[in-house]
Amino acid sequence: MDVRYCKNCKQMFHYQGSPLCPECEKEMEKKFVDVKNYIKENPSAKMGDVAEENDVPMQQIKRWIREERLSFSKDSGVRLSCEKCGAAITTGRFCQNCKNDMAHQFSGIYQPAKAEQAALKSGDSKSKMRFLGKE
Numbered sequence: 001m002d003v004r005y006c007k008n009c010k011q012m013f014h015y016q017g018s019p020l021c022p023e024c025e026k027e028m029e030k031k032f033v034d035v036k037n038y039i040k041e042n043p044s045a046k047m048g049d050v051a052e053e054n055d056v057p058m059q060q061i062k063r064w065i066r067e068e069r070l071s072f073s074k075d076s077g078v079r080l081s082c083e084k085c086g087a088a089i090t091t092g093r094f095c096q097n098c099k100n101d102m103a104h105q106f107s108g109i110y111q112p113a114k115a116e117q118a119a120l121k122s123g124d125s126k127s128k129m130r131f132l133g134k135e
Helices: 022-041 047-054 058-066 096-107 114-122
Strands: 003-005 012-014
16 A cells, blocks of 8 residues: 655545545646636636636646646647647647657557468467467
8 A cells, every 4th residue: 555645735645646635636626627617718818827817836737738638729829849849839748740750650669570470360370379288
């Protein structure tokens, strides 16, 4: 069992992947919904205005943007930089070009050996399931 202190309220809690205790996590999700609604109602709002009006740190808003949970309109002027090339983006960590490049690179990483592919296609006995004591 992993016990940690909440980043927000400093209370001990059973850690389950979030640095916040369940109560603070619920509160943060309520704030997220408020921020999202505020952005919908005020599409040209700046990040500082959103943070101030909703009592949420700008760092948290940036985290939600990087997680692709929030996206600002092009009118707002809110831009982050792609972590790979530095291009201006409105949500996420990477621009669409870098995402496409990485997907292309990752797709070429795993290529089964040609002999393995041929055995799987031909139904070769080496590729069949085996049981102990049986051939």
